[in-house]
Amino acid sequence: MFLQPRQVAEALEARAKYGAEITPLGGGTDIVVVLNRQSTGPRHFLDLSRLENYAAIRRENGCYVAGGGATFAQLGRLEVKALSQAAMTVGGAAIRNAGTIAGNLGTASPAGDGCVALLAIDADIELSHATRGRRVIPIHEYFTGFRRTALVADELITAVRFPADWRTAWYKIGKRGSINISIVCCAIGMSPRGNVRIAFGCVAPTVMRARQAEAIIAKDGLADASIEAAAQSAMKEVAPIDDHRSSASYRRAMCGVLTRRLLRELRQDAPRAAGRAE
C-alpha cells in the first residue's frame, strides 16, 4: 500500500485507520537507508510529501511555526542561529532539500541535529490525530528513550513551534564539516529573560539537556567562573559511549569544550543593555 494524500486531514485519517501498519514517509532520507539495509523494513507507506501547507513556516506571536514537512533547506534560512546552522550541517544539498523536521523528530536519533537545536530553544511539538485532534507537548517530554518518543502510532507530527527571539549558538564536531553524523553536537539557547538551555547530541541514548549546568548559568550568569563551572558540570551530566566514531572520553571532554565555547559566544552576542558583569 502506498498512499499519497493531498490534505493533512486525509493523511490523519489514513494514519488513524492503519496505525503502525503504515509508515509515514517525509523526505525518505532515513527510511530509504533502512529499506536498503533490511529486507524486513516497512512495506506500507503514507507519503506526506504532497500535502498542502505541510511544509509552510509562519511567524506567530513572536514564534515560528514550522509545518512537519519543513525541510532543512528551509530551516537553514531562518534567523534562529542554532537551528539554521544545525540545518545547514545536515547531509549535502540534496538531503537538506528532502529531509524534514518531522522526519528528524520521527527518527529521534540521539544524533539528530534538528532535535538538538529544537531542544535548546524549548520548542513545542504538535502531534495530531484525525478525531482526537491536536496535542502540543514540550520537546523535553517528547523523547522517551533510545529512538522512542511520545508519538502514538495513530498520530502524525504536524508542526513544531519555537521562539524567534532567543539568542542561540551551535557547534557540531564530526569528521567533516557536513554530510556528517556528529561525534558530539551542542546547541545553547538563552531566552530574553535569561533562561538558558544547554542541549547535546550523541552523548546519551536520546538528545539531552545538561540541567545542572543550566542552573549554574541561571543563578550566576555568564561570568568566566560560572561558565567554567557549567562546563565542568556538563561533562559530568552526559553519558556517552565508545563507538566507531569516537571514544566516550573524547565526547565527554568535548562537551566541556563546547559548553565553554558556546556560552562565551552567547555572552559576546548579548545586547549591551543587558549589562551583565563579565
Ligand SMILES: Cc1cc2nc3c(=O)[nH]c(=O)nc-3n(C[C@H](O)[C@H](O)[C@H](O)COP(=O)(O)OP(=O)(O)OC[C@H]3O[C@@H](n4cnc5c(N)ncnc54)[C@H](O)[C@@H]3O)c2cc1C
Ligand atoms: C547522507 C545522509 C546524511 C545525513 N546527515 C544527517 C545529519 O547530518 N544530521 C541529522 O540529524 N540527520 C542526518 N541524516 C538523517 C536524515 O536526513 C534526517 O533525520 C531527516 O530529518 C529525516 O527526515 P525525512 O523527512 O527524510 O524522514 P523520513 O526518512 O521520511 O522519516 C524518518 C522517520 O520519521 C517518521 N516520520 C516522518 N514524518 C513524520 C510525521 N509527520 N509524523 C510522524 N512520523 C513521521 C517516519 O515514519 C520515519 O520513522 C542524514 C541522512 C543521509 C541519508
